[in-house]
Amino acid sequence: MAQLIDGKAVAARVRAEVKGEVEKLKAERGLVPGLAVVRVGEDPASKIYVTGKKKAAEEVGFNSWEMHPDEHITQAELLSLVDKLNADPEVHGILVQLPLPKHIDSERIISAVKPEKDVDGFHPVNAGRLSQGRPGMRPCTPLGVMRLLDEVGCDPSGKKAVVVGRSNIVGRPMALMLLAADATVTVCHRKSNLAAEVATADILVVAAGVPELIQGEWIKPGAVVIDVGMNRMPDGKLKGDVEFAAAKERASFITPVPGGVGPMTIAMLMCNTLEAAKASR
């Protein structure tokens, strides 16, 4: 019977650590980390996410700004907004909330953010630095997973890690981070023999976006199971990508959904912004 990994508690601890460091930064260097969030138009999910990020930023003592152009903003105008934020010394982190309206080239916008202010870790230079094992901004969700592993005393070195999903936001950077931490890493996707691969995993990270894709009986006894899935079911409840009840019987540690990885993403965004501020002078 697995122990639950309480992401909410870990995230609260991370935010408290950040808050402590912010106070020190203010006292010692007169420096207040600043996070600018750009939200274009009225996507309802984006509004919820951005509100959560701003709230977290204020709670840890950051300056925070929300830029909220309407959905008809042109690409050129949005680029010039990003440039303004790039040039602003009080802004240490810039987050452009995705998705952007269809007439905007998201890649172009993300690539326009200064890599050292790219607290989402989505800029190609930051993806490249991760891929090449070099320092840089890391995407928040896989960074949060690394922190959860650390919290439960799971050192990936020499372990077999299986990542299900290969998005640019979670799967691929997750695999590269686990590889950098000396795990033997397998990346699976819709063309993979999931049952066979999952059975080999000492560490299983699932970010597929398919409710209960991973059957509990596939899981290696004693595995650490991290479920990044957040699937809204017809009854309104959230379900993960792993059959939780059955998986819990076999895993040593497992994240619940909700309350597992979810809260870590914003917490790690705070860490990234803090690091950006520290590196800024």
Place this chain on the structure above:
Amino acid sequence: MAQLIDGKAVAARVRAEVKGEVEKLKAERGLVPGLAVVRVGEDPASKIYVTGKKKAAEEVGFNSWEMHPDEHITQAELLSLVDKLNADPEVHGILVQLPLPKHIDSERIISAVKPEKDVDGFHPVNAGRLSQGRPGMRPCTPLGVMRLLDEVGCDPSGKKAVVVGRSNIVGRPMALMLLAADATVTVCHRKSNLAAEVATADILVVAAGVPELIQGEWIKPGAVVIDVGMNRMPDGKLKGDVEFAAAKERASFITPVPGGVGPMTIAMLMCNTLEAAKASR
């Protein structure tokens, strides 16, 4: 008994294709692809590599230049040489031969090359584009492996691929290319249970730099085996990272060493330079 993959023949065919395209480019657009190679100091291996690259470039009809500053060149001087090449419209590809002298920050120099002229595919932006599944310059050796797989009719989609080694030049980009081609990919290194992982591979790519690290009996019957290793033995002969004689009994296709992957690297450098030239106007 495996069929040999004749990298020398494939590389010759690739170079012939490039040559044909160069003739067309000259005739139709008056455009001659240009490759500038920067070799610093007197590293004897670098001299051999650079000579091979220049010769290949001339054979396919490129303009080619060798810049050969002495080993005492300062970082600032080398950066300004790179800038000059970046600005030169006749130079479509820039290759800074590694290793550089110890007083030079290689990362800094590689990052100074314009990504669209980075025909080695080592710039962080190109590593990031590969990692994110976007178009960009790809490192030549793994690109050559993809071409060899294609030549023997091996489509990675849905297959299990195991990559042994995780360098920035071969292992990691190789894994990302196989993933982009829809293989299920495992990356192994010195902390991995090699025998167990190798046994699952339909496609095995080994770039570990350890002679005969991979035992023939580990190999899955019917696997396609690509040996990137080139280890100079005390008797002067080259040995790969795979026990060739035993592996040949089990694989369906296997690269010899030498004459397998080796010749592909320069051939793919020609392809990258051609593509850079085509994209230049």
